[in-house]
Amino acid sequence: MKNLNSAVVIGPQSLTELAQMLQSKAVSQVFVVVDSNTVRHCYPILEPVLPAHTLIEIPAGEEYKTLASCDMVWSQLTEKSADRYAVVVNLGGGVVTDLGGFCAATYKRGIRFIQVPTTLLAQVDASVGGKTGVDFQGFKNQIGVFQEPAAVFIAPQFLHTLDDRQLKSGYAEVVKHWLIADAEAFATQRQEGVLVTDWSPIIQDSVATKQQIVEADPLESGLRKVLNFGHTVGHALESYLLLQSGREILHGEAVAAGMICESWLSVQKGLLSETELDRIETFLFSVFEKVQFVTLETDAIAQLALQDKKNSGSTINCTLLQGIGKAVYDQPVTLAEIAESLRYYHRL
Numbered sequence: 001m002k003n004l005n006s007a008v009v010i011g012p013q014s015l016t017e018l019a020q021m022l023q024s025k026a027v028s029q030v031f032v033v034v035d036s037n038t039v040r041h042c043y044p045i046l047e048p049v050l051p052a053h054t055l056i057e058i059p060a061g062e063e064y065k066t067l068a069s070c071d072m073v074w075s076q077l078t079e080k081s082a083d084r085y086a087v088v089v090n091l092g093g094g095v096v097t098d099l100g101g102f103c104a105a106t107y108k109r110g111i112r113f114i115q116v117p118t119t120l121l122a123q124v125d126a127s128v129g130g131k132t133g134v135d136f137q138g139f140k141n142q143i144g145v146f147q148e149p150a151a152v153f154i155a156p157q158f159l160h161t162l163d164d165r166q167l168k169s170g171y172a173e174v175v176k177h178w179l180i181a182d183a184e185a186f187a188t189q190r191q192e193g194v195l196v197t198d199w200s201p202i203i204q205d206s207v208a209t210k211q212q213i214v215e216a217d218p219l220e221s222g223l224r225k226v227l228n229f230g231h232t233v234g235h236a237l238e239s240y241l242l243l244q245s246g247r248e249i250l251h252g253e254a255v256a257a258g259m260i261c262e263s264w265l266s267v268q269k270g271l272l273s274e275t276e277l278d279r280i281e282t283f284l285f286s287v288f289e290k291v292q293f294v295t296l297e298t299d300a301i302a303q304l305a306l307q308d309k310k311n312s313g314s315t316i317n318c319t320l321l322q323g324i325g326k327a328v329y330d331q332p333v334t335l336a337e338i339a340e341s342l343r344y345y346h347r348l
Ligand SMILES: NC(=O)c1ccc[n+]([C@@H]2O[C@H](COP(=O)([O-])OP(=O)(O)OC[C@H]3O[C@@H](n4cnc5c(N)ncnc54)[C@H](O)[C@@H]3O)[C@@H](O)[C@H]2O)c1
Pocket: 035, 036, 037, 038, 041, 042, 060, 061, 062, 065, 092, 093, 094, 095, 096, 098, 118, 119, 120, 121, 122, 125, 126, 127, 128, 129, 130, 131, 132, 140, 141, 158, 159, 160, 161, 162, 163, 166, 169, 170, 173, 251, 252
């Protein structure tokens, strides 16, 4: 097992450790941010161990990962006179951990927050590493800050109420971690697919992979960009489809499609072999359905990659694979190449 940062506690006992942390005299008030689903499915598990607190509920879903929802959170903190010794506990998936983290990191220039991720995606990825933020004008995570949580408590028992589609969405980020850093896990663990009975070892390994990269480059000036594999195209697809009513796509589904497109780009740049591309595609299509769009839409989708945070000026910098298990960042690709990768995906 790889070493984990001490601020991340994984296992069923983690909620007891969270309770102990909150009992500290240095905590003036506790606020718990939930969404309309986690208040039903997860809060009843957490509530018994919590000290007195104020519950703040936001609507569930990516479409509510906005400044308007932040307004609700900041308003409650203000109404309840939260001071700098207050602590925000974010109980939910990546939307709650990203948004709640951002609200805490900016309220009175920053109060402490604790992540209690309740989806696989948030447990293996979103709760760790200090990227917080919200979407803006349809662009993913356009407004945000890097701010590490005071701690992350990962309790796999929350996953029992998660449906299969959400589980698969989180699995996409697990696969991303394998593709960028762990060829052996990709070769062996992919056999099991999502028919996993105990997610704990997978969560541990994924978090360890992410932690190691984040510790080396917390502010994404270089190496951390490898964690963005699949996201140049993935975020463009996600942003495009989010704005279209009735064409909802989950983050992990978009990333899975993005990983196929960016693996194809890796082949075009001579970094990845056709055989490896085939292995990646076959596996991802065994888990994820194909994302539906028409070829006429590919240029409009590709255009959205111009807002990617890894870009410099008008150069789109992609993270590509140099073989399975090794990623290389800052690989310039043209808008035409992004569009072509989407057309390749569409033809599959
Ligand atoms: N900060 C980061 O490093 C990072 C990393 C990856 C993804 N993200 C972000 O995370 C978000 C996606 O996160 P997500 O997939 O967790 O989505 P999400 O937060 O929308 O949760 C998915 C759905 O599951 C519900 N839910 C949550 N926990 C549940 C449980 N235990 N049982 C039943 N239902 C539950 C939620 O209410 C929601 O409807 C995206 O906005 C993405 O950009 C951030």
